[in-house]
Amino acid sequence: MCCLNFEDDNLAPPALNEILENFEFLDDWEDRYKYVIELGRTLEPMAEEDHCDTYKVEGCVSQVWVKCSQEETDGETRLNFVGDSDAHIVRGLVAIAISSFSGKTAPDILATDMSAIITQLGLTEHLTPQRSNGLQAMIGRIRSYAECVAYWCFDVLSLYRNFIIGCASSKRNWQYKMRGSAASRIGQYNKRGCCRNKKK
Numbered sequence: 001m002c003c004l005n006f007e008d009d010n011l012a013p014p015a016l017n018e019i020l021e022n023f024e025f026l027d028d029w030e031d032r033y034k035y036v037i038e039l040g041r042t043l044e045p046m047a048e049e050d051h052c053d054t055y056k057v058e059g060c061v062s063q064v065w066v067k068c069s070q071e072e073t074d075g076e077t078r079l080n081f082v083g084d085s086d087a088h089i090v091r092g093l094v095a096i097a098i099s100s101f102s103g104k105t106a107p108d109i110l111a112t113d114m115s116a117i118i119t120q121l122g123l124t125e126h127l128t129p130q131r132s133n134g135l136q137a138m139i140g141r142i143r144s145y146a147e148c149v150a151y152w153c154f155d156v157l158s159l160y161r162n163f164i165i166g167c168a169s170s171k172r173n174w175q176y177k178m179r180g181s182a183a184s185r186i187g188q189y190n191k192r193g194c195c196r197n198k199k200k
Contacts, residue, residue, distance in 0.1 A: 013042045013095035016117070023121050032126075033089065040091025043098070046084040059137030061130040062087035064094065066138060068145040076105050079145060083138070090134060096121070097138050106149035114139050 013019070019039070026032045050067050057064040066083040081102045083094040100117055101109050118124055118135070127135065 012044060013039055013099040016096075016099045019096060019099055020117075020120060029122075029126055032122075036092030036096070037088045038092070039095040040085075040088055040093075043084060043091060043095050044082050046082050050082075051084065057134070057137050057141050059140075060085075060090070060134035062090045062134065064090060064134060064138060066094070066097075066141050068142070070149065077149060078103055078105055079109060079149065081142060081145075090131065093123075093131070093135050094138065097135070097142060101142050101146075106146040109146035110143060110150055 014022075022035060023032060026035055046065060046067065051063075051065055055065040055067045057066055063086045064083065065085070066081060069080050069082075070077055071080065072078075079102070081098050083098055085091045085094055096117075097114075100112060100114060104112070123135070124132065
């Protein structure tokens, strides 16, 4: 039986190393599924208005939303993520993705071998194809945010053609608007020049 409980006020997923250790502690996959569901309960609540098409991840059977913000810490730009899903298991997968990426710089996100993490957790063999595809879509969305920061949106279509069509900038944070089919994303890519208001 899964005995790994979280405090009700813990609104952040555990660190990735802790998740990996807890997966090793739990031998039975029924208990691991319960643990994944518990991880979903640690997600920071996502604002109701953010449950919208702007942050919705395409390619998931369940509804999934991932929002990115950025902050300057010790002279480095770090990306933070919040997410949600309408399915319990998928919320847990969102928590694992956020633990793997949130708080990192864009280059560190791009250097993270998420395939190795998924393999280490054993998720490849124990997720349905639909959930595996949804997890990959989440990872792709997060990487697309990181690519826009790391490459300043220059020639971004050649870097990541499937998601990015534009951005909305503000002084302290921004988020990309991603919607429509892959073909329309390519055709509608921000013709005015993405991130043009960002300081160099």
